[in-house]
Amino acid sequence: MRPSGTPEALEARRKIAARLFAQGKSLTEVAAAVGSSKSSAHRWEQAWKRGGVDALRPKRHPGPKPKLNPVQRRQLLAALKRGTRHWGYRLAGWTGPLVRDMIRRLFGVEYHAEYVVKLLRPLGWSPQKPERRARERNERAIARWRRDDWPRLKKERATAS
Numbered sequence: 233m234r235p236s237g238t239p240e241a242l243e244a245r246r247k248i249a250a251r252l253f254a255q256g257k258s259l260t261e262v263a264a265a266v267g268s269s270k271s272s273a274h275r276w277e278q279a280w281k282r283g284g285v286d287a288l289r290p291k292r293h294p295g296p297k298p299k300l301n302p303v304q305r306r307q308l309l310a311a312l313k314r315g316t317r318h319w320g321y322r323l324a325g326w327t328g329p330l331v332r333d334m335i336r337r338l339f340g341v342e343y344h345a346e347y348v349v350k351l352l353r354p355l356g357w358s359p360q361k362p363e364r365r366a367r368e369r370n371e372r373a374i375a376r377w378r379r380d381d382w383p384r385l386k387k388e389r390a391t392a393s
Contacts, residue, residue: 300341
C-alpha cells in the first residue's frame, strides 16, 4: 500500500535513506529512521546501488496511451460544433452513443459510450439534460393561465382553509 504524502515528500524520505546507507547504516536502522518497512528500505538500497540517488525519484504512472491525439481531439470538437444534423443524425443534440459513433466514423477508434463524457469534459463539453416539454406546448396559453387563473385559484385555497 502506498504511504501517504506527496511524491516530493516520499522522494525526500528515500533520499534520506540513501544518505543513511552511504553512512553504512543497516536496513533495520534505516527503516526505523525514515519510518518504513525493512522490505521498502531494502528496495531503496538496491535501487540506490544500481542507479544512485536518481533511481529514487518518483516514477510517472501515465496509464494507457490515449487513443486520440491532440490534433484528433481538436478535429472532434470541430465536428461536434457542426451539430448532429450536419452528420446525418436525426437527434438534435449529441448523446454519448452518438459521439462514440462519430469518433468511430472519423477516426476508427472505439470508446465506451459512458467514457465519452470523461473524454469530452477536459475539452469543455459537459452532458446536458434536455428540458422535457411537450411539442404542443402553448406559451401564450400558459402565460394567460399564470396571469389570470393561478392567482384566483391560489386566493380561493387560502380562504377555504
